[in-house]
Amino acid sequence: MKTIRLITTSFIILITGVLATSCYKTKKADLVVHNAVIYSVDENFTTYQAMAIADGKIIELGAEREIMNRYKADKFIDAGSRSVYPGFYDAHSHFLGAATNKGELNLFGVKSESEMIEKVIAFAEKNNREWIVGRGWDQNIWAAKAFPEKAKLDSLFPDRPVYLMRIDGHSALVNQRGLDLAGITAETKIADGIIEKDAQGKLTGIVIDGASTLAERQISPLKNTRVAELLAETEMECFKAGLTTVTAAGISIKELLFLDSLQKQGNLKIGIYAMLEPEEKVIAFMQNGPFITDQLTARSFKLFADGSLGSRGALLKKPYSDQPENYGVFLLSDSILDLYAKACYANGFQMNTHCIGDSVNALILSKYAEILGGITDLRWRIEHAQVVSEEDRHFFADYAIIPSMQPVAAMSDMAWAEERLGSDRMSDAYALKSLKNQLGFLALGTDFPVDNMSPINNFYAAVFRENANGEPKDGYRMDEALTREEALRGITIWAALAGFEEEKKGSLEPGKNADFVILDADLLKAPKKDILKARVLETYVGGISVIEK
Known part of the structure; x- marks a missing residue:
């Protein structure tokens, strides 16, 4: 047996x-x-x-x-x-703008007006374009914290136009030659912008929002061959940061088709979620339905409803604390807002509106509610949602409106935001957790090139509410911090959900794109001090390595 x-x-x-x-x-x-x-x-x-x-x-x-x-x-x-994550998805960025900026003067991080002028002089000697174009200055990090003026540029470049955009893209310093070409005088009136003047009523050279656009339109664009080269450089920077999908927020139909052609030629591999800008043919374009390829999705439309806090163009319910006569600027007319909101609704397009100030957030949320009529799957978004009064937050849940936010923005603004808003409004600002709790999720982006494109920096800002220097020591308004899991979802699956791409991106599941990154640190478990040291070792798009070795 x-x-x-x-x-x-x-x-x-x-x-x-x-x-x-x-x-x-x-x-x-x-x-x-x-x-x-x-x-x-x-x-x-x-x-x-x-x-x-x-x-x-x-x-x-x-x-x-x-x-x-x-x-x-x-x-x-x-x-x-090591840790492997879904490819990071930047829900709000300016991929095309970041590329074209590379062909211009880099003014990011300049510490004074005089340093800026020095860079302009050096750039002008090496570049022969008609206009001297630059971007990135921020008066809030200068000692005086005052807008620069055009006098020095006028003396240096009396016959050559100069256009220097502020970091936020909402205001610019333009010399007299540039103002003349744009037709801007001390008597010019503009409903959707501000033309700054001194105490004597003379132009300072600062033009904000719609006024800056008048000057910008005079600048000849870069040639497509050069833009293609700059896009390839920017794409590689994105891959090295772990980004496999980015947003092209506010582009024309022509620019959309240019990006599509580069992807079809194999010259761009990164995924792109495009938001179309207002133009004559855009409603007819919407009527053809979403424009979707393997790498490119265009089914949304973007409007700018106000400016930025840094330029004091964000529309507030009460005046700016540091400029009591100023409420900011509403960049739309009621008729234009109504036209595009109804067109988006009728054609099943997502409407994404740039809203910074509490007044404009309330206004746009109310318009969304009027058009949507209830909960839908159109996934309309508020881009930035930077200052939202507590009494207006219910709209997000009531009408399934997605808050699309940038954690790094709070870190960039925290040194001066209270000067603009006053202490009583700060509880309404940069409220990641509160707005996430309305709908149960939110989409996270960086707004690059306004801020650094690093999704790891963005994750850190969302969770620890500190800047890259570890400031402030105990975090900035930690009641609005996200958990590590929430922050990771915000830069992956929630971002994909906000772009109608959750069936193919945002998580690692059978049937989805093999877009993933390998890091040398575990974002969910590593000590705080190690997060910003984390390096992207590999980035894969569709199962193919895309980082140059």
Whole structure:
């Protein structure tokens, strides 16, 4: 009897081994990633050890032995126990604008007006374009914190126009030659902008919002061949930051088709979510339905409803604390707002409106409510939602309106925001957690090139509410901080959801695009001090490595 039991046991072991062997490496993959901590960011926030990829799609995720035993592949990546995340998705950025800025004078981080002038002089000697064009100055980081004036530029460049855009893209310093070409005088009136004058009524050269657009329209654009080169440079910067999808917020139909052509030629690989800008043909374009390819989605429309806090163009319910006669600027007419809101609704397009101040947020949220009439799946968005009064927050939940926010903006603005708003309004500003709680999610972006494109910096700002220098020490308004999981969702699946791309992006699940990044730090578990040191080791788009080695 004992002998029979022994034979039976051995037979069972033999059969089990044969069966196991017959299932070994029976499936084919192009790529297997293993020995990893894979944050799928699926509904249950499941983690895995390995995943298999074929034809640019994820086909299976599972335990290490399970995937390694099941799949033979052309390539295996040993992640070395490092963390793998869905490719990061920037829900609000200016991909095209960031590229074209590279062909202009970089004024980001200049510490004074005099330093800015020095850079302009050096740039002018090496560039022969008709206009001297630059961007990035911010008077709020200068000692005097006052807008610069055009007098020095007038003396240096009496016959050459100069256009220097502020960091936020809502105001610019223009010399007299540039103002003349734009037809701007001390008598010029403009409803959607501000033309700054001194105490004697003379032009200072500062033009805000619609007034800056008058000058900007006079500048000849870069040639497409040059723009294509700059886009490729910007794309590589995005890949090195871990971004696999970016937003082109506020572009023309012509620019959309240019981006599409570059992707079709294989010259751009990054995913792009495009927001169209107002123009004559855009409603007719909407009537053809969403424009969607494997890499490009254009099914949204963007309006600017007000300016920025930094330029004092954001529309407030009460005057600016540091400029009591100023409420900001409403950049739309009621008729234009009504026209485009109804067109978006009729054609199933997403409407995304730039709203900074509490007054304009209330106005646009009310208009959305009027047009939508209730909860829909149109996923209309408020871009920035920077200052939203508590009594207006219910609109997000009541009408399924998505707050699209930039955690890094609070870090950039915190040194002077209270000067603009006063202490009584600060509880309404940069309210990530409060607005997330309305709808249950929010989309996170950086607004690059206004702020750094790093999704890791953005994650850090959302969770720890500190800037890259670790300031303020105990965090800025920590009651509005997100959890690590929420912040990661905000730069992956929630961003994809806000762009109607959740079925193919934003999480690592079977059937979705194999867009993923490998980091040398675990964003969910690493000590705070190590988060900003985290490096992107690999970025994959459609299962293909895209970082230049």
